[in-house]
Amino acid sequence: MLLAQQIINGLMLGSVYVMVAVAFTLTIGMLNFLNFTIPALFMVAAMITWAATAAGFHWLVGASLGMVVAIIASLIIERFTYRYMKAKYGDATEHALPLVSSLGFLIIFEHVVIMIWGTDPMSFNSPFANAQFVIAGLIFAIPQLISLALSVALVFALSLLLKKTQLGRALRSIAEKPDTATLMGVDVGRIVPVVFMMTGFLCALAGILFTINYKNVSPYIGDHVATNAIAGMVIGGLGNIWGAIAGGLIIGMVEVLSIHFWGAEIIKVPVWGLMLLILVFRPTGLFGHTRIGKGKF
């Protein structure tokens, strides 16, 4: 019974990882850019939600404010990372340049937040603290269920968007090759910010749900969630959004179950060992196809 409860908890935790992993996989798949500002966006949205609620506003006000700030921040990030980073020399370390700028942004955001609110973890008074129901002795927290359903629904909508719409076709052509996309009449400079807006939206939503579900925030929450989401993304296959769902849920399960069986100290070894094994022996991930990464990575 305890194990079944742990599996449920793992799925719920995984649903937060899923959204962040989808954000990572979008920028990698579309732009070949490992966006390290994702933990910062996640954290900023969570902190703003907490701060507005602590200041006496309705939590929805805080959540919307956090979301707007994260999306605007993501657009600013786009201006200074991807947009300037056109290959000039083609040497081996050049693909890391947007990564370096995004790390710069990560440092900026974390320290601005630390300056405003300090480094201490804060507890969030969840409006749904006792919203849960019990089936056969298993506890289901309603906000967690909602976030699981929301993340699956969002990814479903996203994959429809990519498959069926004009915008999705433009995005996929950019993923294939930006230069060819430009020749085919895709306005790359206008489409790329859309990817960043989606990133900001997904991270902010994940951050807000995380705050509501786990009831505490700190300037460092983004790091742990984002690194686990990266592991989930790699396991599912870089650039594959359905893979990101599976990978995020797998990582959530692995984390909760290894804590259950071996304790909290060991947690890094199974998560990162799994990721390293996948990277070395099956770099396309569990659900990726062989075309991913071909000639791009």
Add this chain to the structure above:
Amino acid sequence: MSAYLTGLIVILCLNIIIAYSVFLPAAAGQLNLGAAGFMIIGAYMDAYLNSADDGLGLPMLLSVPAAALFTALIGFLVSFPILRTRGIYMILATFAFAEIVAGIVLNLEVVGGASGFPVSSHAELEDLLPVTIGVILFGFYLISTRFGLAMRSIHDDESVAILFGVNTRLIQVGAFTIGAFLGGLAGALYGHQFDYIEVQNWGILFSIFVLLYVLIGGTQTPWGPLIGALFFTFVPEMLRTFGEATGWELIGELRFAVFGAIIVGMMVLRPEGIMTRTFLELLFRKVPRRSPQNPPNNMEGV
């Protein structure tokens, strides 16, 4: 010399050594986000060998090289699976390696687990300085050799390097292993400076910062890691002093944010790093400045 300055120089020396450790693979086109992993291995191996109570009680002069060699061995062994990956995949694989090392050491009761491990012998700045200078000279020497030339050719274009008969696998494994050696050395020296080691000192942010030193300094020349480490050690301190001196405390408090802004600005304005080959040539006037009236003569200086 004030204690503050001594402390700063100790950190600078360690930063320089770890920067060269990441620079060598980077100079051969391999980005390593796992500096923390090698430093943890070096620090714990050294502390264990050096400790009289729990370990073997070797003197510092033996334990430090032994720990660095052990790290090099680990680096050699992991380089084969890790070098199967490239680009973003390699960044992620080295990062995963560092996290796994941290996770394993955290559970090794023989070296104290999560509560850390005390280091028996203490080393002074006077012991650290010659090692650091040696590492810098070694970095410059290595890049000037044929091995270094091969590394640079892989960095610039791997396919062409293969076409010219460079054994890229050998060079990359070599660069990665030497990098691991220096990482282990930095870790061992860290332990002897601060007398206490904890895995928590070497998290993801540490590895990120070291990779930033190298990329901001520039991966084209051996000046890169030196300048990067100087920049990263002194700029935040200078910003703090500046904030205190001018009374704009905001700058002091926000020094890391200002610093992040400098990184973003650098990548926009000078993405190849502070020090590049062309800049070096310009500084030391190896070639005349190129202009349309004076087209470059490639035979000059050969």
